[in-house]
Amino acid sequence: MLDDLRLPLGTWVEAGVDWVTVNLAVVFDAIRAVVLALFGVAETAFTQPPEPVMIAILTLLAFAVRGWRMALGTVLGLAVIVLVGQWDNAMLTLSLTVVAALFALLIAIPLGIWAARSDTVSAIVRPVLDFLQTMPAFVYLIPAIILFRIGVVPGIIATIAFALAPGVRLTELGIRGVNKEIVEAGHAFGASPGRILRQIQLPLALPTIMTGVNQIIMLSLSMVVIAAMVGARGLGQDIVQSLQRIDIALGFEAGISVVILAIILDRCTNALGSLQQHSPIARLRARSVAARRAPSPAPATTGAAASAVAQTDTGRVGSAVGEERA
Amino acid sequence: MTASRPNQAAPDPHDDVALRVEHLSKVFGRRPKEALARIAAGASRDEAAKLGTAAVVDASFDVRRGEIFVVMGLSGSGKSTLIRMLNGLLEPTEGTVDVGGERVTGVDAKRLRGVRRSQVSMVFQHFALLPHRTVLENVAYGLEIQGVGRERRQQLARDVIRRVGLEAWETRMPSELSGGMQQRVGIARALCADTPVLLMDEAFSALDPLIRREMQEQLVELQAELGKTIVFITHDLNEAMFLGDRIAVMRDGRIVQIGSPEEILTDPANDYVAQFVQDVDRARVLTAASVMEPPAAAVPITVGPRGALKALRDAQTSTLLVTGPGRTVLGAVRDRDVMRAVQAGERELRPLVDAGVQQVDPDTSLAELPELAITSGLPLAVVGDGGRLLGVIPRVMLLAALGNVPTDTSELQVVDLPPALDARLLTQTLDATPEVHDAR
Ligand SMILES: Nc1ncnc2c1ncn2[C@@H]1O[C@H](COP(=O)(O)OP(=O)(O)O)[C@@H](O)[C@H]1O
Ligand SMILES: [Mg+2]
Numbered sequence: 001m002l003d004d005l006r007l008p009l010g011t012w013v014e015a016g017v018d019w020v021t022v023n024l025a026v027v028f029d030a031i032r033a034v035v036l037a038l039f040g041v042a043e044t045a046f047t048q049p050p051e052p053v054m055i056a057i058l059t060l061l062a063f064a065v066r067g068w069r070m071a072l073g074t075v076l077g078l079a080v081i082v083l084v085g086q087w088d089n090a091m092l093t094l095s096l097t098v099v100a101a102l103f104a105l106l107i108a109i110p111l112g113i114w115a116a117r118s119d120t121v122s123a124i125v126r127p128v129l130d131f132l133q134t135m136p137a138f139v140y141l142i143p144a145i146i147l148f149r150i151g152v153v154p155g156i157i158a159t160i161a162f163a164l165a166p167g168v169r170l171t172e173l174g175i176r177g178v179n180k181e182i183v184e185a186g187h188a189f190g191a192s193p194g195r196i197l198r199q200i201q202l203p204l205a206l207p208t209i210m211t212g213v214n215q216i217i218m219l220s221l222s223m224v225v226i227a228a229m230v231g232a233r234g235l236g237q238d239i240v241q242s243l244q245r246i247d248i249a250l251g252f253e254a255g256i257s258v259v260i261l262a263i264i265l266d267r268c269t270n271a272l273g274s275l276q277q278h279s280p281i282a283r284l285r286a287r288s289v290a291a292r293r294a295p296s297p298a299p300a301t302t303g304a305a306a307s308a309v310a311q312t313d314t315g316r317v318g319s320a321v322g323e324e325r326a
Numbered sequence: 327m328t329a330s331r332p333n334q335a336a337p338d339p340h341d342d343v344a345l346r347v348e349h350l351s352k353v354f355g356r357r358p359k360e361a362l363a364r365i366a367a368g369a370s371r372d373e374a375a376k377l378g379t380a381a382v383v384d385a386s387f388d389v390r391r392g393e394i395f396v397v398m399g400l401s402g403s404g405k406s407t408l409i410r411m412l413n414g415l416l417e418p419t420e421g422t423v424d425v426g427g428e429r430v431t432g433v434d435a436k437r438l439r440g441v442r443r444s445q446v447s448m449v450f451q452h453f454a455l456l457p458h459r460t461v462l463e464n465v466a467y468g469l470e471i472q473g474v475g476r477e478r479r480q481q482l483a484r485d486v487i488r489r490v491g492l493e494a495w496e497t498r499m500p501s502e503l504s505g506g507m508q509q510r511v512g513i514a515r516a517l518c519a520d521t522p523v524l525l526m527d528e529a530f531s532a533l534d535p536l537i538r539r540e541m542q543e544q545l546v547e548l549q550a551e552l553g554k555t556i557v558f559i560t561h562d563l564n565e566a567m568f569l570g571d572r573i574a575v576m577r578d579g580r581i582v583q584i585g586s587p588e589e590i591l592t593d594p595a596n597d598y599v600a601q602f603v604q605d606v607d608r609a610r611v612l613t614a615a616s617v618m619e620p621p622a623a624a625v626p627i628t629v630g631p632r633g634a635l636k637a638l639r640d641a642q643t644s645t646l647l648v649t650g651p652g653r654t655v656l657g658a659v660r661d662r663d664v665m666r667a668v669q670a671g672e673r674e675l676r677p678l679v680d681a682g683v684q685q686v687d688p689d690t691s692l693a694e695l696p697e698l699a700i701t702s703g704l705p706l707a708v709v710g711d712g713g714r715l716l717g718v719i720p721r722v723m724l725l726a727a728l729g730n731v732p733t734d735t736s737e738l739q740v741v742d743l744p745p746a747l748d749a750r751l752l753t754q755t756l757d758a759t760p761e762v763h764d765a766r
Contacts, residue, residue, distance in 0.1 A: 185454040188413055189468045189519060190442035203458050 017143050028147045035099070035153050042095035051087055055079070062264065065271040073267075077260040084253040086235060090261060093224055093234035096152065097265070100159035101220040105213060108164050112171020112212070113197065125168060133165040137223055141230045155227025162223045166215035174208030175201045214269040221262055235261075344523055344555035345389040345412065345446075350421030350431075352407050353378040358419040371578050381407035383579040385421070391522070394549055394556045398566040399576030405559045408576070409527050412557060413446045414438045425523055443472050447516040451528040453508045455500040461487065461511050462496040468519025486518040489548065506537035513545070517552065527559045534710075535615035535688050536717060542568055563602075567591075575599050615688035618708045618717030624649055627656055627675050631667040632756065634659055634675055639752040645704055647718055648679050654713040657681040658704045661747045665755050685709045688716055 021028075046054070055078045063071035081090045115122040140161050144154035178201050186196040202209070228236025235254045242251035353361045355378020362383075364374045371380050381404040389395040397405050410416040412423055414430045423430040426445040430438065447468060455464050462483055463470075469479035487493055490510040500508055509529060516524050530538045542565060549556060560566050566573050567587045574584045575598075583595035594600035624647035625637045638646050638661045646664075650656045657679040667678055685707045706719040 179454070181450050181452055181454040182456065184415060185448070185450060185456075187415060188442060188448040188525075189471050189515075190439040191471045192439065195471070200456060 017146055021146055031157075032148050032153045035103070035156050038102075039095060039099050039152055039156065042099050043092065046091040046095045046098075047088060051082055054091070055082075058264070062268055065268050070267055070271075074264055077264055081257045081260055084257065086238070086253055086257040089233075089235045089238060089254065090257050093221070093236065093258070094261060096156060096159070096224040096227070096232055096234055097217065097220045097261075100156045100163065100224060101213075101217045103156070104160045104163045104167055104216045104220060107160070108167025108212065108216060109171050109209065112168045112209075113175060115168065115172040116175035116201075117193075122172060125172075129165040129168055132161055137162050137226050138229070141227065145230050150231045152227075152232045154230050155224065155232030158230075159220050159223040159227055163216045163219035166219065167212040170212030170215065171205070171209050174205030174212070177208065178204045210269070210272055213272070214266065217265050217269050218262065221258070221265060225258055342391045343388045344391045344393070344426060345395075345557065346422075346424045347388075347412070348386050348422045350382060350385045350408070350411060350423060351380070351419050352382040352404075352411060352416060353380045353419045355379055362419055380579050382411070382418075385581050387574060387581065387584055389523075389555055389557060391555055392549075392553045393571045394546075394558055394569050396558045396560060396566045396570035396573045397576060397581075398560055398563065398570075398573055401561055403576040404579040405561070405576055406527055407579075409525050409557060409559050412525055413442055413448060443468075443519075443521075445521050446523040446525060447519040447521045449509070449512045449516045449524065449526040449529045451532055453500070453505075453512045453532075455508060455511055455515070457500055460497050460499060461492060461503070464500065464511055465514045465518045467515055468521075472519070482520075483514075483518050486514045489517070490514045490544070504537075505533050506541060509533060509541060510544075513548070517548070517554070523555045523557070525557050528561070529558070530565065531560065531562070534716075536618075536620065538565075545569065575602065614686050614690040614706070614708045614719060615717070618688070618719050621647060621707075621715050621718045623647060623705065623718055624715060626650070626653075627679070630675055631664050631672055631678070632759070634664045634678075635661075635668050635752055635756055638664060638747075639749050639756075642749060643705075644747065647683065647705060647707055647715065648675060649715055652712060653715045655683055655685055655707040655709060655715050658683045661752070665747065665752065668755055668759050671759065680704065683707050685713070 049057070055075065058078060059071050059074045062074040081087055111125065115125045137158070140158035141154060144158040144161075148154040148157055175197075182204070183196060183200055186200050191199070224232060224234065225236035225239060228234065228240045235258050238250055238254035239258075241247070242249075242254065351362055352358075353374075355361060357377045361374040361377035361380060364377065365371065365380055365383060371383070374380055383404075385408060387395075397408060399405050407416060411418045412425070412430065414423075414433075418431055421431065425441060428441045428445060430441055430446075433441075456467065459467075462480060465487055466479040466483035469482060474482070484493070484496065487496055490513060492507060492510055492514065495503060495507065500511060503511065509532075512529070516526075530541050533541060545556075546569065548554070558565075558569055560569075570587055572584060572586055573590050574581050575590065575595075576582065577598050583590060583599045585593070585595075590599065591603055594603050623637070623641040623643050623645070625634055626649050629637070634646055634648070638644075644661045645658045646661075647658050648656045659675065659678045659680065663678045664675075667675075683704050683706075686709070688708050688710060707715055708717045708719060710716045
């Protein structure tokens, strides 16, 4: 009878997790210690400075990557967070996000590079990513608690697993999408694979990879809020609380703080991918390039020769006429 | 791999061989070896198609030092596959390649990189410049990989950049350059790597006809100056004939003939080549684009009669094309009319313009041109997209080009050309009339 037929998949996984807990406890304790230490550093960095100092730093950062409008938005947004009394929570959430995103990046980018270079790796990684991405976020929390005990660590670990996929995918996509002929040019001149990766593939894939970075950060933020269910602190805690108490006021205040953080993080990391021309950093960079170029040929001769070349290149179109009009 | 054949004379009898290809084959697909065996046993390429695509089959040739060796064939005939095996971008299914006495096939990655750095560099169809680097850094790329110090390689790169006439563009990014200029950077990059052999796969195919011709001329010049050995791939017979010291004709992956351009034209090895070349009898091979001249004998309508007269004198022709906005062709003016107008002090060129100028597409073959050209008595305008003037075919040129054809078209030569007015007469007229009459 079909009713009696039951695949004990859950039991198997449980048994597996049990075995891992018992036998690999050392490994997980080590991971726990590392994550905890890093989180400690981030927490100190974000929560210790007084609010005005922290706001000034973040605003300056926003100004550097996107200009004064972004800076203005950042000040206003952060002010709202302070005024609804969510500042400490927001900084805790930010610490969690930064640590989780950092680990996710450290795993995702090398994995993406590897997958881009090997079809086999790509074929193995792809279904794993599909699995990670489609599994409901809460489910990660269960093994995470068992392996890392309650607190911030299981929250961070679950976040890493949840946020990983787009980083890997976009890194692979970016590198595979680099113009084949240009990569071939690297090979044709005798460049080593490492050199081609550093000098051709990574720089040309950078905009796509930065999109991946952006996605990792955004997913981390959303997951960090969910991770409050297993004891991660920050805005998520208030949200979980408001849910239990049906407290609309608290829920909205914490929720809007998440939205503000999300917008600031999104706009800033987005800008990193393709530094806009009018952003102060881009301008600085352009100036240093100009300075680097300065010692080469004098501008006057440059102009004349340039127009000469331009003329030959259009097939000396109307060269007789050009002289007449000059 | 092919075993060494001890009973064949191993030492190279001609040490002027820059590149040697022996029994080179490449099959794409799952069972390349089997496909090749099937073909060796007499199966056709199509019959072996189930096992794999035979892109190159049993190619053997030597390229001599300082030679431009052209590989020509229709699209899909295996040219790119062949050239990419010459520097190990593709590993052959069978056969060997030696460049400068060094084995390219079947060697490990490190050896192969060594050969690429010291022996053979490449120019790509779509330029393949590094978009995030300046022209100078692009040109110095080969030397950078070879481990030459920054100062030294930039100095060498500047020399090469000067050679290709791009010294004013050193600090620009490739995207700021026109296609022709980008390809010059591509060529400069290959030259700067300072390898004896250059591989060029359809290097000029992405360029406009006039620029293409200029690049061909420049390449021949550079080659004469630097003595590089060049393997040049093209599907364009004009280009092959112009550049090639020797030409290999490929068909369906096989090399069907190797010879000088004359041999290929006059003594085709088989029906395929004959057809290829007959299809090519000069009047057909030569297209409007291939015989047109840069439109020196053309002026915008705004120059007025005096400007037109000066241009007529400088170009020493009896007729001049007149262009409007967007370099569209309005028509032509004749020297007598222009002179009369200048003497009469007229300011406008428009009333003199004869709109009966024939316009042809750059790809029109010469065989289709004569009746158009001869009947009109005016030069032919070659126009591109949107009616933009690309070049002119003066009647003299047309007759000369057709004169090469040993066919019944030779009777066309009797057509008279109206003599141009004496240049001194034009100068006198210009001197005798006041400058202020120039139309703006
Ligand atoms: N990487 C590849 N995989 C499978 N088939 C290929 C590959 N590259 C080329 N071919 C096939 O080999 C044949 C020759 O191609 P190619 O060398 O590019 O010709 P050409 O350069 O003369 O146009 C074509 O039929 C093409 O489809
Ligand atoms: Mg090709």
